[in-house]
Amino acid sequence: MEWSDKHDLVVFVTEPYQHPYRSKERGDVWNQIAVNLNGLDHPKFKVSKRSITDRLTLLITKHKAKMRQEENTTGITFEETELLKLAKINPVIQTEKLADEKSLELKKKEKEEGAG
Numbered sequence: 001m002e003w004s005d006k007h008d009l010v011v012f013v014t015e016p017y018q019h020p021y022r023s024k025e026r027g028d029v030w031n032q033i034a035v036n037l038n039g040l041d042h043p044k045f046k047v048s049k050r051s052i053t054d055r056l057t058l059l060i061t062k063h064k065a066k067m068r069q070e071e072n073t074t075g076i077t078f079e080e081t082e083l084l085k086l087a088k089i090n091p092v093i094q095t096e097k098l099a100d101e102k103s104l105e106l107k108k109k110e111k112e113e114g115a116g
Contacts, residue, residue, distance in 0.1 A: 002043065008055070011052060011056055014036070015029075020099050030052060034049055
């Protein structure tokens with residue numbers, strides 16, 4: 001079993017980070033991605049929600065490291081792969097941050113209403 005760009009694109013197209021962290025909706029999205037990936041014919045392999053989240057975390061971490069390296073070095077241009085161009089990983093990172101911030105705001109608001 002080896003991840004390919006085709007598998008990675010299935011994950012990015014579904015946009016799992018549009019929902020708050022640890023929400024039912026986000027879990028449903030991860031399940032749907034697993035079903036989609038398990039349904040692919042070539043290359044065929046079995047994935048779980050956990051393996052998908054681990055893969056996406058790895059891709060995001062690698063991308064952030066490349067971006068930091070580009071910022072710290074001068075005269076070197078960052079060469080995007082086809083996957084990064086199609087997936088647009090930066091919006092994925094931003095969407096994750098916004099969903100998490102929105103979730104924190106809702107929790108804070110609920111806590112204030114419960115206390116007050």
